[in-house]
Amino acid sequence: MRRLEEGQEIVDLLEPYERVDRSSGRGPCWVMANMVAGLDGSASIGGRVGALSSPTDAALLKLLRSLSDVVVVGAETVRREGYGPVRLPEDRRRARVAAGRPAVPRLAVVSRSLDLDWGSRAFVEAEEDAATMVVTGTTAAPARLAEARAVAEVLVAGDVGVDLRLALKDLAARGAAVVLCEGGPSVLGQLVADDLLDELCLTLSPMMGGDPLPVAVAPEPALLARFALRHSAVDDSTLFLRYERIGAP
Numbered sequence: 057m058r059r060l061e062e063g064q065e066i067v068d069l070l071e072p073y074e075r076v077d078r079s080s081g082r083g084p085c086w087v088m089a090n091m092v093a094g095l096d097g098s099a100s101i102g103g104r105v106g107a108l109s110s111p112t113d114a115a116l117l118k119l120l121r122s123l124s125d126v127v128v129v130g131a132e133t134v135r136r137e138g139y140g141p142v143r144l145p146e147d148r149r150r151a152r153v154a155a156g157r158p159a160v161p162r163l164a165v166v167s168r169s170l171d172l173d174w175g176s177r178a179f180v181e182a183e184e185d186a187a188t189m190v191v192t193g194t195t196a197a198p199a200r201l202a203e204a205r206a207v208a209e210v211l212v213a214g215d216v217g218v219d220l221r222l223a224l225k226d227l228a229a230r231g232a233a234v235v236l237c238e239g240g241p242s243v244l245g246q247l248v249a250d251d252l253l254d255e256l257c258l259t260l261s262p263m264m265g266g267d268p269l270p271v272a273v274a275p276e277p278a279l280l281a282r283f284a285l286r287h288s289a290v291d292d293s294t295l296f297l298r299y300e301r302i303g304a305p
Contacts, residue, residue: 060288069112070119072287073257073298078123081254082305083221084228088255089237089244090120091271098266099241103136108261112291117238120257122148124161124236126189126227131167133240139163140177141188161236164189164227165208166243168217170200179207191223221250245274248281253301256283260295 066072078086092108093099101107109117121127122144129139142160144152149159160183165172170192172179182188190204193214204210213222220243227235237244237253247253258271283299290296 062290066289069116070122072289073120073123076255076286076298078234078254081252082301083250083252084225085125085232086234086254087224087237087247087252088120088124088234088257089239089247089253090117090257090259091239091244092259092261093271094261094263094266096264096266097270098264099239099269099271100136101263101266103267105137105239108263108266109259110261110291110294113259113261113294113296116257116259116296118144119148121161121236122152124234125157125232126162126164126235127238128164128166128191128235128243129238130240130243131165131169131172132242133238134165134172134176134178138177139165141182141186158185159183160186162186162189164191164211164223166191166218166220166223168193168196170196170204172204174203174207191218193218220246220252224252241270241273245272245278248272249274249279251279251281251301251305253281255301256297256299258297258299260297262293 081087092105092113094108121142127142142163144160153159163178167190179188187209189209189211191211191213194212211223211226213219213226237247282303284302286300287298
């Protein structure tokens with residue numbers, strides 16, 4: 057055991073994350089997740105994550121998106137959090153364009169039922185070259201599938217529910233090298249169960265008493281996945297932890 061001592065101030069929040077080598081993931085592309093939890097492991101308060109997040113955490117969330125090609129999020133999280141399309145600070149947009157990448161990553165909503173509001177910001181406010189995608193399975197109702205295809209690019213992956221490995225393979229074929237998952241717990245749990253999660257950025261908020269909803273909900277039987285701590289930082293009692301998956305795929 058070693059004591060973690062406070063070091064120098066981090067001026068650029070993204071810098072410790074930006075220098076990570078994400079060229080080779082456990083699956084068809086590198087998968088990172090960004091989640092926030094209270095001290096009791098709760099991932100939401102009153103059904104939403106906002107009360108757990110600090111200003112620094114909110115700023116880091118936007119910056120981490122700039123490292124990805126696609127931001128994946130579950131339908132329930134989209135509904136509860138009122139998701140819109142991905143937005144980035146202007147300097148990060150310019151940096152991506154200078155590197156030959158789209159100005160912003162695309163949003164991909166995972167939904168088996170396709171019970172989504174197709175007039176919501178996530179779909180109607182997406183930039184022209186970053187249209188929102190929907191990831192679903194073959195059991196989706198034909199009528200809802202037609203509605204989805206009218207406003208979004210649809211990826212069909214899986215016969216029963218959504219097969220995230222197939223979905224990631226499809227995203228990789230479309231040029232996605234880094235995929236960022238922002239939840240919810242079921243999507244994250246499935247990524248872990250399929251041994252597809254390479255990196256977890258976890259913000260630990262100094263609060264207790266949230267909803268009985270953990271950061272990840274794994275299907276049974278669940279894979280026991282081991283991670284190594286690669287980076288830690290603190291801001292006003294909020295801990296920022298970055299882990300990488302270790303062990304053979």
